[in-house]
Amino acid sequence: MVPPPRSSLVVLLLLTACEGAIVSPFTTREPTGGGQASAGGGSSGGAGGGTVVEPPDAGPVACEPGAQQVPKLLRLSNHEYQSIIADVLAAPVPASLYARWTPVASVYGFDTMSETRIDAQGLEEQLATAEALASLVLATPALTAHCPAVLPAQTPSCPLKPVYSSTDDFSDTQGRDCWTYLDSSGAPMVFDNANARWRKQADQGVYLWRTGAHPGGTVDAVRRWVSPVDGALSLTGSFTDGDPTGGDGVAVSIRKNGAVLFTQDLPKRGRAPFTLSVPLARNDQLDFVVNRKTNTSYDSTGFTASMTFTQTPRKQAWTWSACVAPLVTKLASRSFRRPIRADELADYQALFNTSLQGATTAGFAEPVDEALSAVLQAVFLSPNVVFKPELVPGGLDPAERGYGVASRLALYFRSSIADDTLWALAGSGGLSSPTAVRAQAARLLDANRDRFVHHFGGQWLDFRDELPPGPLGPAMQRESHDVFAAVLEADLPVERLLKPGFTFVDPPLASHYGLMTSGPGVSRVTTDTRGGLLSQAGFLTRTGSGTEFRRPIHRGIWVLQRLLCRPLPKLDAATLEEIGNSFNAINRSLPLPEQMKLHRDSSNRCGGCHSSIDPVGLSLEKYDAQGQWRTAYANGAPIVTDLELDGRVVRDPHELARAIEASADYRRCVADKLLTFGLHRGPRDTEACVTERLARPLDGAAPGFKTMTVDAVMKALELTEVTP
Amino acid sequence: MKPARRTVLKWLGVQLALPLVPAVALGQAAGARKRFIGAYVPNGAHMPMGADGSWNWAEALQPLDAAGLRNNTMVVRKLFNGFPGHDPHWQNCAGFLSCEPMVLGDPGVARCGTTVDQRVADRYPTSIRSLEIGGIYYHVHPLNDHPGYSNDYLNRISWQAPDKFRSPIPNPAQLFNKLFGGQEGSAAQIAWLHGRKRSVLDQLRKDATRMSARVPSSYRPVLTSYLETVREVELGLSQGGFTCTPTLAQPTQDFSDPNANYALRFQLMHQMVVLAMQCGLTNVATVMYGPGVSESLTFPEALGSGPNHHGCAHHGGSTSSITRLKAMNRVQTGLLADLLLKLRTANLLDETLVLYGSDMSDGNIHYTENLPMLVCGAGADLRFGQDIVPAARRPLSDLHMELFSLLGVTSMTSFGSGVCRSTGQSLGLRV
Known part of the structure; x- marks a missing residue:
């Protein structure tokens, strides 16, 4: 095809000009009958002479494509998952918890309809995140406010450890490891270094040493252990007669705060083993006492005790029924986007109980925390959360259908779970009529405008995930968001995205544009020169980075793909080779438009697509790589635009915007994006008429952006209705 | 509940955790090779139109020579890889160790072929099947992207099965926890x-x-x-x-930026991989020193600021870009030297084969002939210190078949498919 003197872009001829082209299945159309697209299918042109695109027949009886459900079991995107968790917990979650999650692929321009595989390394990352989320729940008082009171924290009155030993802990310091050394009158003993034992100040023959004791003539030897906190002590040990030479033996006892727990008469050569379990409150005294009986002759007594201490958990009262079940029911139901089922809850109960037992045995200070963490991790990573079963047959029971509708609406407008109003309606049957559903859609759009703009607008127009380069990047990103949101809020026609008549800037960005702004911070400024999609510095700088060559090509591709939904064929091997060859052959000293023309003309392969791409991109050259307006290149060469788009002459970016506005493709493209976002799959050829009517209803109405959006989501629900 | 995890294991302060046990004493045939490490670097070297170019001992391989590893290296030439119609950035990353075509169409679906390292893992199973290490996941710019190409193809070189990639661990602290526990x-x-x-x-x-x-x-x-x-x-x-004791403390540096602590990231992970092999935890590893395309890597620490790796590879003749590309090649062969020295110190080099290579030769034109490929190890039975130059061009899969033979993987009768299928002929790595 010989290019006419002025580059023309005409819908019907675009793709036939690209030689050897096999349409990528991912450029807007799926063939009728759904499932995976195959090469050369459908209406978007094809190899060798290709099929010509017919304008969809918008006649009154021709548009009944029937429903075709989502063909894949999809995953939540990482964005959706993060929003869901933050909303379920009603608490902010640090983004760093998700820093190592690998991204989910974008399919049809959105990351919400992918089967991206979770591999072992990925699951390990998710487990680490889930564990951190569980800790976050435990640290969020609002989530456990319904649980019984937690026992007050206790400061140990002496060093707290799991195991105590009368022999290992013996020392020359009163109170070390909770041991004190005294006699039965209450008087503390003093340490005799020379003999490595405790005795009374005035030696009376009462001693306590590492492995034993000797009673006195008027007082008993007392080895005392004080409980540092509330807990339970489990002890074993023995008293043994230490001197079998003679005497009448000793009487030994173990007492708690004076009350006798164990007592035995220890005759010559006697041995009194003991095994006890004793509950103790903080500062309770456990005394090991040796008494002389009638005389102190031959009364050396061996003594050893080894003790395990388990402090009373503060959350003892947090049982399954009083605390855990309500929490898990709530978190799981909202994350699953449907009420938790009986068998699922039973599983979690079993998991909690087994974990609680195990954690207690393993000696955790707060076993409830560990057990609850197990259940929470299982909830947060459940396939019921991570996948979207509500979109496919069998995912929901008939009684749960309302929740499926609620989830679809919530994912569309909030990229998250249903809010409380929507959730309640789902449960009470309040989403069974189209009127009710539509009313909720309208409400959700108003209530979640920022989220919708961020996720839908931000993916469609690239301002969500890629920050424009440079220090003005955040302000540029905010401008894209705010203009989109303003056009949406006022229900203006979608064409106003190209020429809104206003923009949102802070002083540095205003200065970048040469605009006046009223005060510090971001303000809305009336202007004809900025704010439109083609004049936003975010778009211009993101596409402006890289070589001079790339700039018009990237901009051209973006306009064609994002604003006109014109697919570009994929590059085949021969074309890739040409790219490599031609790249080196271009004379860099020539003006950019001439370089590009040489490139296009060098072969049909290149010219086939670039004859469409380059002129569009070159028509934006009055914006430099920073998005600032210029009338000539830095070296003085003039900026020449030579483009006719759908019959309209384009000499500069403003005329390009007007030509796009006037193009039937633009409105249809916006409708296509709105519809696709709700379909969770690519639109079929038979649904082209649906897109057309969303853009241009039969009754001649010109719906504003809001109306188009609500119409689109309603259509999307209808077209993907799940048949059980 | 619990503060940030710290290891309970102590700092030992010595390089080796285990005594050196000669292979013979362990009841193996002396020099029996049973370990494999596959290492990938993107974008090739300065090899104009596929000529040997800077892929020589004076230039790209100089760091290996300086480390005394010349006689542990075979430079294998005239190998090709790739499939018509598939962009080699993606294809020859996914195909580096598989020699199979990527499946295209749905960017959410990644399918290729079982890779060399996984076949070796099947042959020498251990408690950890294999270790994959690499850098931060890289997405291509949305406007550069091939529709229908999954970004997973740029970020994985190890595939356990055609539908099962194995993702690399990008963070030394994570690898530490995996090997030594972190509770x-x-x-x-x-x-x-x-x-x-x-x-x-x-x-x-x-x-x-x-x-x-x-x-x-x-x-x-x-x-x-x-x-x-x-x-x-x-x-x-x-x-x-966890039976293996670490010889280093748990890393705490920030590795979230692919360009910060670039070399340190790999040096630490090399140390842990080698230790894991010494402990017998695994016999197989793969390393990605960069993702396919590699626009995200700029090497500021080694080279100061300048164009990124992809940009330098597509130099278009610019001398400054070519110089920078050559310097990047040397940073990466320097990392290979670090790995080989650690294997040698741990006495593992004669039982291990390390394959180091790239997806292209002349990255400027996406040329996939005469790919830069090195086979490293030790032993008098192989032609270390020499160039291996077949009479005619050969598919990369021929090298993989020869590696199988050297590693005792006898179950493979061929490797790769289509134009990349192995020929059945030896490349002559043996003396």
Whole structure:
């Protein structure tokens, strides 16, 4: 095809000009009958002479494509998952918890309809995140406010450890490891270094040493252990007669705060083993006492005790029924986007109980925390959360259908779970009529405008995930968001995205544009020169980075793909080779438009697509790589635009915007994006008429952006209705 | 509940944790090779139109020479890889160790072929099947992207099965925890935490099985794949306790920026991989020193600011870009030298073969002939210190077949498919 003197872009001829082209299945159309697209299918042109695109027949009886459900079991995107968790917990979650999650692929321009595989390394990352989320729940008082009171924290009155030993802990310091050394009158003993034992100040023959004791003539030897906190002590040990030479033996006892727990008469050569379990409150005294009986002759007594201490958990009262079940029911139901089922809850109960037992045995200070963490991790990573079963047959029971509708609406407008109003309606049957559903859609759009703009607008127009380069990047990103949101809020026609008549800037960005702004911070400024999609510095700088060559090509591709939904064929091997060859052959000293023309003309392969791409991109050259307006290149060469788009002459970016506005493709493209976002799959050829009517209803109405959006989501629900 | 995890294991301060045990004493044939490491670098070297160019001992390989590793290296030339119609950035990354074509069409679906390292892992199974290390996941700019190409193809070189890639660990602290454990507490508590992870995975498995039974069969493959993933993580847990003692402290530096601590990232992970091999935890590893395309890597620490790796590879004749590209090549061969020296110090070099190579030769024109490929190790039976130059061009899969033969993997009768299928002829690595 010989290019006419002025580059023309005409819908019907675009793709036939690209030689050897096999349409990528991912450029807007799926063939009728759904499932995976195959090469050369459908209406978007094809190899060798290709099929010509017919304008969809918008006649009154021709548009009944029937429903075709989502063909894949999809995953939540990482964005959706993060929003869901933050909303379920009603608490902010640090983004760093998700820093190592690998991204989910974008399919049809959105990351919400992918089967991206979770591999072992990925699951390990998710487990680490889930564990951190569980800790976050435990640290969020609002989530456990319904649980019984937690026992007050206790400061140990002496060093707290799991195991105590009368022999290992013996020392020359009163109170070390909770041991004190005294006699039965209450008087503390003093340490005799020379003999490595405790005795009374005035030696009376009462001693306590590492492995034993000797009673006195008027007082008993007392080895005392004080409980540092509330807990339970489990002890074993023995008293043994230490001197079998003679005497009448000793009487030994173990007492708690004076009350006798164990007592035995220890005759010559006697041995009194003991095994006890004793509950103790903080500062309770456990005394090991040796008494002389009638005389102190031959009364050396061996003594050893080894003790395990388990402090009373503060959350003892947090049982399954009083605390855990309500929490898990709530978190799981909202994350699953449907009420938790009986068998699922039973599983979690079993998991909690087994974990609680195990954690207690393993000696955790707060076993409830560990057990609850197990259940929470299982909830947060459940396939019921991570996948979207509500979109496919069998995912929901008939009684749960309302929740499926609620989830679809919530994912569309909030990229998250249903809010409380929507959730309640789902449960009470309040989403069974189209009127009710539509009313909720309208409400959700108003209530979640920022989220919708961020996720839908931000993916469609690239301002969500890629920050424009440079220090003005955040302000540029905010401008894209705010203009989109303003056009949406006022229900203006979608064409106003190209020429809104206003923009949102802070002083540095205003200065970048040469605009006046009223005060510090971001303000809305009336202007004809900025704010439109083609004049936003975010778009211009993101596409402006890289070589001079790339700039018009990237901009051209973006306009064609994002604003006109014109697919570009994929590059085949021969074309890739040409790219490599031609790249080196271009004379860099020539003006950019001439370089590009040489490139296009060098072969049909290149010219086939670039004859469409380059002129569009070159028509934006009055914006430099920073998005600032210029009338000539830095070296003085003039900026020449030579483009006719759908019959309209384009000499500069403003005329390009007007030509796009006037193009039937633009409105249809916006409708296509709105519809696709709700379909969770690519639109079929038979649904082209649906897109057309969303853009241009039969009754001649010109719906504003809001109306188009609500119409689109309603259509999307209808077209993907799940048949059980 | 618990503060940030710290290891309970002590700093030992010595380079080697285990005594040196000669291979013969372990009852193996002396010099029996049973370990494989596959290492990938993107974008080739300065090899104009596929000529040997800077891929020589004076230039790109100089760091290996300086480290005394020339006689541990075979430079294998005239190998090609790739499939018509497939962009070699993606194809020859996914195909580096598989020699199979990527499946294209749905960017959410990545399928290729089982890779060399996984075949070796099958032959020499260990408690950890294999280790994958690399850098931060890289997405191509949306406007550069080939529609229908999954970004996973740029970020994985190890594939356990055609539908099962194995993702690299990008963070040394994570690798540390995987190998040596990162929990604190008593032995009973640590064991219980291990068991808790297994209980959580068990519940995930139940949920997936239930869901799979509810949905029509066409939706099940995703869940089947998920169940396999859960099982794999569970298997990794069942080795009771961590038996290998680290010779370094748990890394705490920030590795979240692909360009900060670039060399340190790999040096630390080399140390841990080698230690894991010494301990017998694994016999197989793969390393990605950069993702395919590699626009994200700029090497500011080694080279100061300047164009990124991809930009330098597509130099278009610019001398400054070519100089920078050559310097980048040397940073990466320097890392290979670090790995080989650590293997040598650990006495593993004569039982290990390391394959180091790239997806292209002349990255400027995406040329996939005469790919830069090195085979490193030790032993008088192989032609270390020499160039291996076949009479005519040969598919990369021929090299993989020869590596199989040297590693005792006898189950493979051919490797790769289509134009990349192995010819059955030896390349002559043996003396």
